[in-house]
Amino acid sequence: MSADAGTDADAGADVGAYADTETGADTDADANTAPDATATAAAAATAPAGTPPDATPWRRLHPLSLLVTAQLLAGAAFGAGVPVGAGLAAHIPFRAAVAWVLAGSALLLAGGLALDVLRLRHTRYRVGAERVELRTGVLFTTRRSLPRDRIRSVDLTAHPLLRLLGLVKVRIGTGDQTAGGESPLQLSPVRRAEGESLRRELLRRAGPAAGGSTEGRLAALVPRWIRYAPLSFLTPLLAMTGWGAVMQVSQWFGAEETVVDLVRDTFSPLPAGWTVLALTLLFLSAGVVGSFGTWAEMWWNYRLEREPDGTLRVRRGLLTTRSISLEEARLRGVDVVEPLGVRLSGAARVDAVATGLSRRDSEENDLSTLLPAAPRAVADEVAARVLRAPVALTRPELAPHPRAALARRLRWSLGAALVPVAVLLLLAAALSVRGLAYAGAATAAVLLPAAALLARDAYRSLGHGLAGPYLVVRSGTLRRSTVALRRDGVVGWTVRQSLFQRRAGLVTLRATTAAGAQAYAAYDVGEAQGLRFAEEAVPELLAPFLVPDDGAVEQPAERTCPDRWSPVRT
Amino acid sequence: MQVVGIDREGRNRGPGPAGLRLRPPHHRVDRRAVAWWRTRLLLAAAVPAGVLAVLGALLGPARFWLLVAGAGVAAAGLAAGLGLPAWYYRVHRWEVTDDAVYVRTGYFWVDSRIAPMSRIQTVDTERGPLQRAFGLAAVTVTTASAKGALRIEALDHEEAAELAEQLALATQKTPGDAT
Numbered sequence: 001m002s003a004d005a006g007t008d009a010d011a012g013a014d015v016g017a018y019a020d021t022e023t024g025a026d027t028d029a030d031a032n033t034a035p036d037a038t039a040t041a042a043a044a045a046t047a048p049a050g051t052p053p054d055a056t057p058w059r060r061l062h063p064l065s066l067l068v069t070a071q072l073l074a075g076a077a078f079g080a081g082v083p084v085g086a087g088l089a090a091h092i093p094f095r096a097a098v099a100w101v102l103a104g105s106a107l108l109l110a111g112g113l114a115l116d117v118l119r120l121r122h123t124r125y126r127v128g129a130e131r132v133e134l135r136t137g138v139l140f141t142t143r144r145s146l147p148r149d150r151i152r153s154v155d156l157t158a159h160p161l162l163r164l165l166g167l168v169k170v171r172i173g174t175g176d177q178t179a180g181g182e183s184p185l186q187l188s189p190v191r192r193a194e195g196e197s198l199r200r201e202l203l204r205r206a207g208p209a210a211g212g213s214t215e216g217r218l219a220a221l222v223p224r225w226i227r228y229a230p231l232s233f234l235t236p237l238l239a240m241t242g243w244g245a246v247m248q249v250s251q252w253f254g255a256e257e258t259v260v261d262l263v264r265d266t267f268s269p270l271p272a273g274w275t276v277l278a279l280t281l282l283f284l285s286a287g288v289v290g291s292f293g294t295w296a297e298m299w300w301n302y303r304l305e306r307e308p309d310g311t312l313r314v315r316r317g318l319l320t321t322r323s324i325s326l327e328e329a330r331l332r333g334v335d336v337v338e339p340l341g342v343r344l345s346g347a348a349r350v351d352a353v354a355t356g357l358s359r360r361d362s363e364e365n366d367l368s369t370l371l372p373a374a375p376r377a378v379a380d381e382v383a384a385r386v387l388r389a390p391v392a393l394t395r396p397e398l399a400p401h402p403r404a405a406l407a408r409r410l411r412w413s414l415g416a417a418l419v420p421v422a423v424l425l426l427l428a429a430a431l432s433v434r435g436l437a438y439a440g441a442a443t444a445a446v447l448l449p450a451a452a453l454l455a456r457d458a459y460r461s462l463g464h465g466l467a468g469p470y471l472v473v474r475s476g477t478l479r480r481s482t483v484a485l486r487r488d489g490v491v492g493w494t495v496r497q498s499l500f501q502r503r504a505g506l507v508t509l510r511a512t513t514a515a516g517a518q519a520y521a522a523y524d525v526g527e528a529q530g531l532r533f534a535e536e537a538v539p540e541l542l543a544p545f546l547v548p549d550d551g552a553v554e555q556p557a558e559r560t561c562p563d564r565w566s567p568v569r570t
Numbered sequence: 571m572q573v574v575g576i577d578r579e580g581r582n583r584g585p586g587p588a589g590l591r592l593r594p595p596h597h598r599v600d601r602r603a604v605a606w607w608r609t610r611l612l613l614a615a616a617v618p619a620g621v622l623a624v625l626g627a628l629l630g631p632a633r634f635w636l637l638v639a640g641a642g643v644a645a646a647g648l649a650a651g652l653g654l655p656a657w658y659y660r661v662h663r664w665e666v667t668d669d670a671v672y673v674r675t676g677y678f679w680v681d682s683r684i685a686p687m688s689r690i691q692t693v694d695t696e697r698g699p700l701q702r703a704f705g706l707a708a709v710t711v712t713t714a715s716a717k718g719a720l721r722i723e724a725l726d727h728e729e730a731a732e733l734a735e736q737l738a739l740a741t742q743k744t745p746g747d748a749t
Contacts, residue, residue: 512718
């Protein structure tokens with residue numbers, strides 16, 4: 001550590017004070033709510049510097065970070081400078097505009113670099129025997145400390161520039177969901193070797209406990225899987241984004257009309273129908289190319305491994321490489337997800353159902369993905385291997401739900417399909433336009449069969465069953481999801497019954513859990529069927545509250561004893 | 571899984587040991603809850619109705635429609651205030667056994683929630699100003715699942731405090747982080 005003397009002395013004093021506040025305030029708070037101890041500067045100052053400081057030396061982030069920052073700033077300056085320059089050039093001489101833009105860019109670069117120098121100089125971290133500590137901040141110092149036995153994940157990412165310099169960004173997470181707004185501890189950047197050794201060191205503790213077989217590689221990329229990439233619902237979105245980008249750039253140069261004219265001139269010789277067809281094809285192929293690109297960037301070099309330290313590790317990425325670790329002790333099951341397009345081509349992806357993936361992580365979605373869309377058999381196989389199950393849990397014969405569930409789905413989907421039809425027909429009647437009536441009939445002819453098919457498919461997706469230590473529920477049509485959830489991961493049940501469900505003898509049964517989506521449902525299961533399933537999945541929990549259904553409307557006895565909360569045994 | 575007493579469609583059919591359902595929890599919430607819910611609903615309706623009435627008195631041109639809207643809000647509030655609390659009181663029940671907490675709530679959608687004692691993480695009691703006026707308190711029991719909270723809306727406040735304490739004691743006996 002070649003820091004100047006001033007900061008070092010500073011650090012020494014702080015360490016003493018800090019260690020004291022740590023032992024004093026945090027040990028008891030840890031147990032319930034506060035995994036990240038952010039001792040404030042004030043607290044550190046007032047605390048007596050009595051306790052001996054932890055001897056572990058503080059480490060710094062890698063100074064090459066400055067190069068990365070410079071590059072990012074240059075990119076930002078270019079991105080902002082070009083449109084601003086183009087705008088200015090319309091009003092003042094070209095040279096003056098360039099000069100202004102260059103001056104602004106230089107200022108941005110210098111300011112940003114100065115800030116980054118400050119950030120680097122004031123950021124330190126260390127890995128002690130008990131805790132990982134991070135101090136950041138120039139004006140407002142933040143000190144965060146994670147108890148090592150709470151660390152659940154150490155993820156490494158590196159975008160191309162970081163890779164070029166041999167650096168990685170490290171995120172150390174506790175996987176604690178209950179503390180709202182808690183973010184992982186970030187070290188950005190450190191050397192790749194340092195990141196890897198941090199990962200090994202911090203996750204090692206779980207090693208001997210996990211034991212069992214270490215099969216090493218569970219799955220690796222087969223490049224052919226790229227064929228499932230365009231089937232995503234994102235494909236048209238990507239095409240739209242591409243078009244948006246073209247329009248945005250042309251707007252900077254005041255060339256929107258040129259672009260529109262160009263498109264019009266290209267297609268004007270063609271009849272209208274062909275134009276629409278050609279544009280649709282162009283649009284779609286742009287989307288397909290985009291989805292191929294995205295897929296390659298996300299999944300290139302993908303492999304899923306079981307590490308000897310008891311974690312599952314996903315490594316992937318073409319330009320930006322990512323290494324995501326998931327402690328097996330946090331795994332409560334898997335979710336085999338089949339979006340409609342992917343399902344029709346016989347594929348599925350596998351998500352982890354794990355505790356402590358924060359809400360944001362789940363929305364970013366790819367952090368919990370263990371396997372990208374791959375042939376269904378592969379997905380089932382990988383799911384089974386991840387869970388160390390001897391058979392494919394996600395493909396057992398599931399018990400179907402009552403036919404009444406089909407009737408409900410038919411009613412919903414036909415009802416939804418009839419809305420546009422009814423609107424068209426009403427308009428036709430009100431305006432007496434015959435064309436609208438035809439349009440209504442055509443809409444009905446297309447939408448109603450589609451709705452019926454979807455309803456039937458949704459019904460056939462429904463299912464539930466038990467497989468060893470797991471319960472399995474399946475539902476959904478546009479996004480069919482088969483969840484295998486550890487039965488000992490169920491922390492409660494919610495049985496919901498609407499008035500209509502009651503008439504049909506159905507209930508929606510939800511197993512609540514600390515993992516993944518927090519609750520997984522068997523929709524529209526038969527009342528007795530569902531309750532029996534729940535009782536079998538988690539024995540003894542529901543039994544005291546179940547009664548034989550003899551059709552009688554029972555009035556529960558009102559208890560008026562003084563200790564009304566005392567246990568009631570049945 | 572073919573069980574006698576359940577027809578092919580999984581419904582309960584006739585008497586027999588195999589037909590199953592969840593019985594309601596044993597205890598109702600405190601009787602004063604009805605008055606509390608009623609007051610809350612009436613207040614919720616009275617505020618917009620009052621605003622509409624005042625506006626109607628002040629603004630000549632729109633008076634008729636403002637007063638009609640105000641009367642509509644007032645009538646809806648009155649109807650809800652008279653009907654809903656009694657309905658909710660009939661549905662909303664709770665029970666605590668040695669092993670589990672069981673709460674039922676809802677109108678059109680009736681939710682029966684069950685959490686095992688060993689998975690309970692926190693027990694909170696809570697009193698708003700209006701609840702205080704009626705001497706009531708709510709008890710919320712949370713588990714490690716964000717979608718697994720159980721809430722008993724209205725107990726006598728002393729009873730609520732005692733229940734919370736007892737639940738806290740019972741859950742302390744279980745080690746681990748209840749996930």
